[in-house]
Amino acid sequence: MSTPSLLILPGDGIGPEVMAEVRKVIDWFGAKRDLAFDVSEDLVGGAAYDAHGVPLSDETMEKAQQVDAVLLGAVGGPQYDDLDFSVKPERGLLRLRKEMDLFSNLRPAQCFDALADFSSLKRDVVSGLDIMIVRELTSGVYFGEPRGIMTEGNERVGINTQRYTESEIARVARSAFELAKRRDNRVCSMEKANVMESGILWREVVQKVHDEEYPDVELSHMYADAGGMQLCRWPKQFDVIVTDNLFGDLLSDVAAMLTGSLGMLPSASLGAPMANGRPKALYEPVHGSAPDIAGQGKANPTACILSFAMALRYSFDLGAEADRLEAAVEQVLAQGVRTADLMQAEGDTPASTAEMGDAIIAAL
Amino acid sequence: MSTPSLLILPGDGIGPEVMAEVRKVIDWFGAKRDLAFDVSEDLVGGAAYDAHGVPLSDETMEKAQQVDAVLLGAVGGPQYDDLDFSVKPERGLLRLRKEMDLFSNLRPAQCFDALADFSSLKRDVVSGLDIMIVRELTSGVYFGEPRGIMTEGNERVGINTQRYTESEIARVARSAFELAKRRDNRVCSMEKANVMESGILWREVVQKVHDEEYPDVELSHMYADAGGMQLCRWPKQFDVIVTDNLFGDLLSDVAAMLTGSLGMLPSASLGAPMANGRPKALYEPVHGSAPDIAGQGKANPTACILSFAMALRYSFDLGAEADRLEAAVEQVLAQGVRTADLMQAEGDTPASTAEMGDAIIAAL
Ligand SMILES: CC(C)[C@H](C(=O)O)[C@@H](O)C(=O)O
Ligand SMILES: CC(C)[C@H](C(=O)O)[C@@H](O)C(=O)O
Numbered sequence: 106m107s108t109p110s111l112l113i114l115p116g117d118g119i120g121p122e123v124m125a126e127v128r129k130v131i132d133w134f135g136a137k138r139d140l141a142f143d144v145s146e147d148l149v150g151g152a153a154y155d156a157h158g159v160p161l162s163d164e165t166m167e168k169a170q171q172v173d174a175v176l177l178g179a180v181g182g183p184q185y186d187d188l189d190f191s192v193k194p195e196r197g198l199l200r201l202r203k204e205m206d207l208f209s210n211l212r213p214a215q216c217f218d219a220l221a222d223f224s225s226l227k228r229d230v231v232s233g234l235d236i237m238i239v240r241e242l243t244s245g246v247y248f249g250e251p252r253g254i255m256t257e258g259n260e261r262v263g264i265n266t267q268r269y270t271e272s273e274i275a276r277v278a279r280s281a282f283e284l285a286k287r288r289d290n291r292v293c294s295m296e297k298a299n300v301m302e303s304g305i306l307w308r309e310v311v312q313k314v315h316d317e318e319y320p321d322v323e324l325s326h327m328y329a330d331a332g333g334m335q336l337c338r339w340p341k342q343f344d345v346i347v348t349d350n351l352f353g354d355l356l357s358d359v360a361a362m363l364t365g366s367l368g369m370l371p372s373a374s375l376g377a378p379m380a381n382g383r384p385k386a387l388y389e390p391v392h393g394s395a396p397d398i399a400g401q402g403k404a405n406p407t408a409c410i411l412s413f414a415m416a417l418r419y420s421f422d423l424g425a426e427a428d429r430l431e432a433a434v435e436q437v438l439a440q441g442v443r444t445a446d447l448m449q450a451e452g453d454t455p456a457s458t459a460e461m462g463d464a465i466i467a468a469l
Numbered sequence: 470m471s472t473p474s475l476l477i478l479p480g481d482g483i484g485p486e487v488m489a490e491v492r493k494v495i496d497w498f499g500a501k502r503d504l505a506f507d508v509s510e511d512l513v514g515g516a517a518y519d520a521h522g523v524p525l526s527d528e529t530m531e532k533a534q535q536v537d538a539v540l541l542g543a544v545g546g547p548q549y550d551d552l553d554f555s556v557k558p559e560r561g562l563l564r565l566r567k568e569m570d571l572f573s574n575l576r577p578a579q580c581f582d583a584l585a586d587f588s589s590l591k592r593d594v595v596s597g598l599d600i601m602i603v604r605e606l607t608s609g610v611y612f613g614e615p616r617g618i619m620t621e622g623n624e625r626v627g628i629n630t631q632r633y634t635e636s637e638i639a640r641v642a643r644s645a646f647e648l649a650k651r652r653d654n655r656v657c658s659m660e661k662a663n664v665m666e667s668g669i670l671w672r673e674v675v676q677k678v679h680d681e682e683y684p685d686v687e688l689s690h691m692y693a694d695a696g697g698m699q700l701c702r703w704p705k706q707f708d709v710i711v712t713d714n715l716f717g718d719l720l721s722d723v724a725a726m727l728t729g730s731l732g733m734l735p736s737a738s739l740g741a742p743m744a745n746g747r748p749k750a751l752y753e754p755v756h757g758s759a760p761d762i763a764g765q766g767k768a769n770p771t772a773c774i775l776s777f778a779m780a781l782r783y784s785f786d787l788g789a790e791a792d793r794l795e796a797a798v799e800q801v802l803a804q805g806v807r808t809a810d811l812m813q814a815e816g817d818t819p820a821s822t823a824e825m826g827d828a829i830i831a832a833l
Binding site for chain 2: 181190193195199225226227230246247249252253254257260261262263264265266267268269270271272297299300301302303304305306307329330331333334335336337338339351352354355356358359361362363367393
């Protein structure tokens, strides 16, 4: 196989800082493990808007379609708040998700043992927590038409449309069942079938895919509001959660925060297999662009580094190398190296973004 | 003024059991405080479906429109899961909300000091917590058209529509600002303006109502996913939260669970003032019908009793009497009386629903 290609899109805020540490890790794999990647870099979000007047240029979109995997930092910032909706930084990310058809967004919510006390939840509620949230990423209210702000009579009305087809639901359900088979074999599907017809169809299709294709996986259904409650009450009851784009946005953020390790959590967004058998893929940290600390060398690069570990596992079938990288992160945490977001006592001096990256390299 | 009228709709599951305790409390106020209520009772949800084939009859709807306040227990149960969407128990509740035009749903998330250890969150994160979530209740994706499961080409598609008009947003915003003025004077509005046009209009209108009518209230905006995170991280940062119907459904459930006191939390749903100056109003506990424990005398009646306290305050302007009832509940908790949902050690014998109700009467 030819050298695998990576497109790096650092984006806005702390994106460039954390991505610089990922570059070090990529270089380490090239030098020490003989795993060369063909890396290119480009702009997305506010950075792309500043350069080109759009949050993702057609050229960058085209590149993203060609490469084996995209690594994204973060998008957004207050300086872009007043931009027109169509050119907001987020639209760049949403365009990537939509045009690459990355329908399955994997968001592990894992509690790192060394960080369990950092959660606002009690230690026994979160220690050892390991949930995988599978969020549908290319449809639902994020993309449904009609949408917009219209005038009706003498006032304006804001409209968005939640839309799910059977095949859109079925493919993300399959991806959840496949993951469950390699984990604890349990899937909980969440919607609001008690108030939304789209939720009724969601529940029905997930059940059908289960019955016909994955009868051995344990499947349960929960209303999304009850799901949010249960995540806060006893998150360890879950293995894989599958849900739609908007509920997934909220529930995965709640789950991420529970772990106390927001700066540690990666994500993978996967689409259909390409000609070379690899899935279309984009990897990004769960955290945002954190404009308040951008440019200060304070950001935690771990979530972005672990996103690269997910790339090794899901795009390049290098599970053992991904394990190696994840183990290095665990080791650094065990050593007590902490960026500012992971510190409890005011007195201690936190590690900088670069120091954290270097510590992970050293542990490798 | 003539004797105030109350319509009691116990509903399904634990609804009738907890409502029986509320009746005791109402009787107590009649006998000891000379506050007579003209009480009638009727069916809603599965109970109404069983009797009439619809989850709310036109007669009951008409009664609800006439009375000063409606008190509802809970609706739903697994035996109704396969009913057609249009006659599901939830449709009865939704019809009441919509036809009474109860646009402002007040959901206090309060942590009772005696119960702080019962939360899955650390004590210092939740003790003393007192948030008010104001959820828009008559519009958004719950009621927007078009909706349904349609056929397009050779597959089905589930569709719901999120819709908010300027006036719908403005009136619920006003209700949040009014509440904030009587509390800590801070409102945080939550939406997904970064991905939904309806969220853009929401943010704009809330800001406008603020600037023109409530400039002295502190207003902030947050994306709903970040809001969910922040509720889990440090909920005490909030005073009043205002949000739409669907986000409110999820976020208020998360907030309720944080307190550790789900069986304790009441809600009020308020509409426009009637001819007598009282708002259209429905009061109900935040918890559901809990079919798993229904009929066993295990349910905690406190949330429903505190919903009656909210009725005293918001419908009948009897704030001092509401305080009295709330103080009685606090006292019972301090005495250590606990229904099963509030018990931590397996060994202890829990109070029954009736014992909890009696203890509150005794404390009154
Ligand atoms: C930045 C934003 C568009 C995005 C979303 O809403 O999907 C983010 O919150 C996420 O969860 O990836
Ligand atoms: C029972 C159901 C229709 C309802 C809702 O979704 O609004 C419930 O979850 C609530 O929060 O009151």
